[in-house]
C-alpha cells in the first residue's frame with residue numbers, strides 16, 4: 001500500500017521546489033538600451049578622435065544640430081523626426097551609436113526620460129567619462145531629469161556647451177527670462193554662456209560648433 005503515497009510525495013516535492021525557486025532572485029536581463037550603452041563605451045575606447053556627446057531633452061533638436069553643424073557631412077547621418085524617440089537606442093542592439101566628421105566623433109544621444117530611454121539607465125550606465133566634450137541641448141522648460149544629467153556632465157570635468165534650441169520661436173523680450181531660468185535651474189555662474197540657436201534658420205549653429213571645438 002505504501003506506493004499510493006508516491007504521487008503525493010512527488011507533488012509535495014514540486015511545491016517545495018517551486019517555493020524555493022520563487023524566492024531566489026533571478027538576475028535581471030539587460031535592456032537593449034543598457035547593452036548599447038556598454039557598446040558605446042567600448043567603441044569610444046577605441047576611437048582616437050575628439051569625442052563629443054550631444055545630450056538633451058527628447059525632441060530638443062540634437063540630431064538636427066549635428067546635421068547642420070557638419071553641413072550634412074557627418075557619417076552616418078542622424079535620424080531626425082518629430083516623433084518621440086526619433087533617435088532610438090532601445091530596440092536594436094546593433095544600431096549606429098557614433099558618427100564621424102573630420103577628426104570629431106559624435107554620439108547623437110537619444111532624448112532621456114522617455115519610456116524607452118528611462119532616466120535611471122542614463123544615470124547609471126551612460127559613459128560620461130569617455131567623452132572629451134558635451135553639448136547640452138535644451139528646448140522646453142527644464143525638468144529635474146535635466147538637472148540630474150547636467151550634474152553628471154559637470155562632474156565629468158569635461159568641456160560643456162549649453163545650447164538652447166528653437167530660438168526661432170522665442171520672442172526677443174523672452175530671451176532674458178529663458179536665460180535666467182536656465183541659469184537658475186542649472187546653477188550656472190556668469191562665466192557659463194548659453195548659446196541660442198535655431199535649426200530652422202541656421203542662426204547660432206556655427207557658434208555652437210566653434211564653442212565645443214575651441
Ligand SMILES: Nc1nc2c(ncn2[C@@H]2O[C@H](COP(=O)(O)OP(=O)(O)OP(=O)(O)O)[C@@H](O)[C@H]2O)c(=O)[nH]1
Pocket residue numbers: 057058059060061062063064065079080081082083084085086087088109110111112165166167168169197198199200
Ligand atoms: N522650428 C524648429 N524646429 C526644430 C528645431 N530643431 C529641431 N526642430 C524640429 O524638431 C523635431 C525634432 O528634431 P530632432 O533633431 O530629431 O530632435 P532630437 O533632439 O534629436 O530628438 P530625439 O532624438 O527624439 O531626442 C524635427 O521635426 C525638427 O525638424 C529648431 O531649432 N527650430
Ligand SMILES: [Mg+2]
Pocket residue numbers: 062063064078079080086087108109110111
Ligand atoms: Mg535625435
